[in-house]
Amino acid sequence: DSGVTQTPKHLITATGQRVTLRCSPRSGDLSVYWYQQSLDQGLQFLIQYYNGEERAKGNILERFSAQQFPDLHSELNLSSLELGDSALYFCASSVGAGTPLAVGYGYTFGSGTRLTVV
Amino acid sequence: LAKTTQPISMDSYEGQEVNITCSHNNIATNDYITWYQQFPSQGPRFIIQGYKTKVTNEVASLFIPADRKSSTLSLPRVSLSDTAVYYCLVGDGSSNTGKLIFGQGTTLQVKP
Numbered sequence: 001d002s003g004v005t006q007t008p009k010h011l012i013t014a015t016g017q018r019v020t021l022r023c024s025p026r027s028g029d030l031s032v033y034w035y036q037q038s039l040d041q042g043l044q045f046l047i048q049y050y051n052g053e054e055r056a057k058g059n060i061l062e063r064f065s066a067q068q069f070p071d072l073h074s075e076l077n078l079s080s081l082e083l084g085d086s087a088l089y090f091c092a093s094s095v096g097a098g099t100p101l102a103v104g105y106g107y108t109f110g111s112g113t114r115l116t117v118v
Numbered sequence: 119l120a121k122t123t124q125p126i127s128m129d130s131y132e133g134q135e136v137n138i139t140c141s142h143n144n145i146a147t148n149d150y151i152t153w154y155q156q157f158p159s160q161g162p163r164f165i166i167q168g169y170k171t172k173v174t175n176e177v178a179s180l181f182i183p184a185d186r187k188s189s190t191l192s193l194p195r196v197s198l199s200d201t202a203v204y205y206c207l208v209g210d211g212s213s214n215t216g217k218l219i220f221g222q223g224t225t226l227q228v229k230p
Contacts, residue, residue, distance in 0.1 A: 002161065031216050043162070043205075043220035056217050090161045094216050107216065109161025 003027065004110035006091050012116045018079040021113045023091030025072055029108070031055065031094045032074040034066055037112075038087035049074055050097040081117045088112045122206045127225040136193045138224050140206030143187050151182060151189045154205040156223070162205060166191070193226075201228045 003026035013019055025032050034046040036059075045058035049068035060066075063081075068074045078085060092109040123141040130136045142151070150169055154162040166173055168180040168189070179192040193200055203223040 002163075004161075033217060042222055043156075045217045045219060048217050050216075058217060088159065092161065092218075097216060107164065107218065109163070111160055114159070 002108045002110060004091055004093050004108050006110035006113050008113060010114050012118060013081060015081055015083060015117055017081050019115065021076040021089050023074045023110060025093030026108050029093035029095050030072065031097055032068055033092040034076050035090040035092065036087050037090060055097055083117050086115055086117045088114050122208055122221050124206055124221060124224045126222060129227050129229060130196055131229050132197055133195050136196050136226060138191045138204055139188055141188045142208045145186050145208055149208050152207045153180065153191050154207065156203045196228045198228050198230060200226065202226060
């Protein structure tokens with residue numbers, strides 16, 4: 001158990017629908033990151049929140065949005081789903097807002113949510 | 119973040135030593151080199167990190183030559199359970215964002 005909890009583990013939904021993925025960071029971590037991993041795109045950074053505020057944005061579609069709540073858990077909302085959105089969605093957490101590469105062991109991934117859009 | 123280049127895939131047999139080399143020609147003075155391991159359907163896991171020369175932990179060794187333009191992850195006596203994707207990342211961590219940029223990684227297949 002990495003300490004980062006993601007729910008649900010699996011999600012199957014139809015095109016055009018909306019889903020919410022949830023992430024609880026490791027205790028004490030203030031940053032939450034969302035990544036998408038599909039077979040043809042690899043691991044893609046989507047967005048980072050630090051202590052409730054958006055910190056960095058990556059290749060996140062306009063149909064996707066995220067937020068971090070006062071208790072530091074985060075939700076990733078995916079709407080108007082398309083077949084191509086089928087992927088593994090990972091959440092990661094770290095203590096600070098930055099510097100993960102100098103302190104690599106402080107960056108922890110969850111086990112992911114597998115989204116299948118049919 | 120400096121761009122990295124790794125072999126797409128490698129095969130090995132149980133009990134062998136595996137060396138995966140990563141090229142990072144544009145590495146900056148303050149950059150660290152970090153390796154992650156990812157098993158199928160699991161999130162990436164930190165393996166090892168280094169700045170120069172050699173670093174060793176209970177899982178792997180990391181060799182970094184003097185010019186730091188490449189690094190080699192060494193896995194001693196691999197087992198079937200070492201079959202995974204291995205990612206090399208380079209960055210200085212001084213950015214105000216903690217995002218990690220992953221390349222394609224190296225898929226290691228360990229055979230019996």
